[in-house]
């Protein structure tokens with residue numbers, strides 16, 4: 001058994017509320033993500049999916065437990081070393097989070113410039129590579145306001161990949177996009193996973209998104225893992241699911257596999 005690329009061990013996160021109360025958003029989660037996975041986190045609104053995802057790069061620091069990525073225990077690193085380790089973990093968000101007053105080029109160059117160590121020419125070469133990857137090289141001089149939602153998210157992907165990370169975290173990456181743009185964006189993510197070998201962890205409330213792209217999912221309920229299972233298994237390899245969401249997702253997955261098989265047959 002190979003060592004997982006990401007290991008979350010007994011992680012918990014409690015928020016203190018304005019009224020002084022406490023809320024357990026993540027409760028004793030242990031989770032492995034293997035290299036090359038497209039790993040999905042599903043759950044109802046408020047289940048703790050985004051908080052859990054933000055533990056993967058310590059955007060939220062767990063109150064207890066350990067987070068290890070590519071052999072480095074992030075929870076044990078100094079601030080300085082954590083900054084370096086984070087270059088191995090890109091992240092994209094539902095609302096893209098681009099710098100509005102900067103061009104597409106400057107948005108993608110931003111993480112390279114703040115980290116330093118590369119000359120302007122090297123930065124330009126890397127930005128061009130990343131924009132070509134998401135098919136937006138022609139938009140280098142545009143501003144975010146001039147782009148469609150799908151294009152903005154592809155700029156965000158290019159920015160997230162600029163430092164050559166092994167992991168890409170995606171927090172509801174398609175929730176602000178229409179169905180067609182969603183399909184195109186998922187194709188880009190799949191391509192990045194297959195061609196560049198980038199491991200992806202994705203939070204989405206859209207079952208169709210997860211059924212289409214993930215090879216493994218965890219169902220989150222009340223901040224804990226209710227069940228975890230593989231998708232796109234050969235027929236007969238699917239054990240009964242424990243949760244309603246798990247059953248719904250498995251049915252979605254089976255239906256889209258069947259649709260795919262029909263499509264292949266009609267092309268044969």
Ligand SMILES: Nc1ncnc2c1ncn2[C@@H]1O[C@H](COP(=O)(O)OP(=O)(O)OP(=O)(O)O)[C@@H](O)[C@H]1O
Nearest residue numbers: 015016025043044045046047048049050051052205
């Ligand atoms: N900084 C915070 N302070 C207090 N409570 C928070 C904080 N961040 C999240 N929470 C609470 O923790 C719970 C889990 O939030 P989280 O965003 O992780 O859920 P989610 O499953 O991603 O939901 P959604 O799909 O609605 O985004 C929610 O009840 C939320 O209100």
